[in-house]
Amino acid sequence: MQKILRRVATAERVAAKRKKAKDLKFYKKEKKESVGQSRQQLGMVREDFERAKRAIRDDWALGPLAPRNDVGEWDSAHGTVHEARFRGQGGLSLAMRNRRCQWAGGAYNLNIAVGDRVVLLDGPDKGRIGLIREIDPMRAEVVVADLNKSNIRIAQELRPEGDEKTAALNIELPIPISSIRLVHPMKDPTTGVTKDVIINQLVHGSKLHDRVSGKKAWKRVVPGLNVNIPWPRKGEDSTRDTKADTLRIDVEAKTFVPTLLRPPMPETVIDELRGRYSRFRTRHEPEYIARLEAEAQAKKDRAKLMESMRTPLQELHRAERANNKKKGKPRLTVEMLEKIGEVIAKNRERTLNAAGVSGAGRASTSGSGGGLPPAPQVGGEGVVPPTIIEPTSQETAPPSPSA
Template sequence: MQKILRRVATAERVAAKRQKAKDLRIFKKEKKESLNDHKSQMQMVRSELVAAKNSIRDNWNLGPLAPRKDVGEWAESEGAVVHEARYGTGYRRVSLAMRNRRCAWAGGAYNLNLAVGDRVVLMEGPDEGRIGQIGRINEEKAEVQVNGLNKANIRLQQEIRGQTDAPALNTELPIPISAIRLVHPIKDTQTGVTRDVIINQLVHADFIHDRVTGKKQWSRVVPGLNVSIPWPKEAEEELKDYASDTLRIDVEERTFTPTLLHPPMPESVLDELRNKYSRFRTRHDPEYIERLEAEEQAKKDRQKLMNSMRTPLQELHRAERENKKKKGKPRLTQEMLEKIGEVMAKNLERTRNAGVALPEAPSSSSAPTTSSEIAVPPPPPETTTEETPPPPSS
């Protein structure tokens, strides 16, 4: 038993060592890809920055001789143009530690105390100090997009833009959660004035985890003030009518009335609810019945063809069986019965004579006996039905 336990422990250590080496290789590969991606993005940033500086210098130095911006590759686009490879990518892989650092003020990366619709203020970038509303949250990279802020021109490839579209699209760039702070109106207890306050820390409260559905609920509270910040209300989805939509009047219109002479629903609905060719159905289409009859007839024809193809030996056996069937069961005549009776009587007599002539097995203690000394038991007396007279009385 100890030997088995040692082998199991050794196998577990080897498996753990292999898994650790595999995880290390995957980590190194992802880290290398992330570093290469980051390096390429930094090179793009430097080249774009150099291009922007050269454009400003040309406009300042050349004046009227500066190249026109309304023609060429970046026509009808203003400001710096960002390469599409940089949009929404950032690092290829954001570790859990980095996400937790970015979301430290908002309760951590696991249960983020931010939602779409929250009002936030930017703490970094060209729009520092401006307030906007969160439009999208990327939890995998701990980034958000703020509507109308942190915008830049994204270059559009010629394959994906129309003939009349501009070569660059002005849109919001994602920004890390660490570069924003929540803004919420709070009433001052001393002055009674309600004003927007920048909230630098949020914690969880009243955490509820439903293990059946997997849903989580909690409240976000400002530590120190014990002020609960309500979650933003979800905007109702705006439903639009399309030409292919089914009208309510068509849905409520009665198009079928069940009677005792018809099934409780149209046959087309029965075909949808149950297989059209199911063997459990009691009503089938004529073509389906004809197909089944044709298949059954084909089976019979095939069996008939197989029966017609026999070997000579099979033909002989078949002829013998047919002859036996024609003869029928054999019947015993009176002469046969008398002959059978004679044979049975002879066999019985021979058996009795053999039983009288053969002596019993001699025992070891007694002397052997001869056949003349064997006593034959007398036959039982014949019983009569006549009554014996009673003895005379004295």
């Protein structure tokens, strides 16, 4: 038993070691890709800055003779952001995400949700309030509706067909969570006036964890004031019934009642559940039965046609086989048996003569003990197998009663 336990422990350690190495390899690969994409985006930002500064210098120094920047791939899109810079690829480390989400309770227990009213602390829309439309937890970024907009270039292959004028699109860019703060209306206890308040810190309280489903729920609280900030209400389902939809009342209506006069399931349903021409079915369509009968008759006709196409030699052999079959199995007559005995005796005598054994020698050998004579060499090529000498009728006769 101890040996089995040691083997189990060793296997568990080896499996844990392999899993750790695999996770480390996957983490390094993801980190390498993320770092490469970040460097690529930073390089594109530097190129955009250099291009903008060069354009300003050319406009100042050359004036009307300055080279144009709105040609080629940047046709009608000069001054826009490259589509590769629209949104960062990959994810950030846990430390960076916690740093960005520090005021909102951390990356794991984020105390903001879609539909919250927030105020921007950075960017051209600093001080404006908007609703959160999207949250990216892997990069700790949010998209605020109608705020932090910018012109994004659309590549030639991404533009809609027939619309060559739309070279840029004005959309919202993601903004880090550290650059926003929650806005919630609160009542002033002294004046009794309700005003929008910027909340700079949120913590979670009354946390619940369902181990069965894995769901977590908690309340977001303003520290120091012990004020619970309610979560935003989820919008109602905006789906509507159309003419092509089946209403729920029609789906739940009971339209089939089985009786004793018909089977409990229509044949059309059986055709849907099983193959219409399945060989496991007990009921088949008349067309299917007629088709099978036609196929069987065609096979018979083909066999008859093959019989009619036999050659004369094949006909002769067929007739001979039929006659032999009618005669039945052959039986040996007395004459046949005598002939067979003669042939066997001749063959045996020929074998003894080839071995050099005479009749007298056979009698003396059998009388001395029934042993076998030595097998002489025949022609020096091989050894003739010994022959068993059978006793004569006199030797095998039973003794007389007087003896």
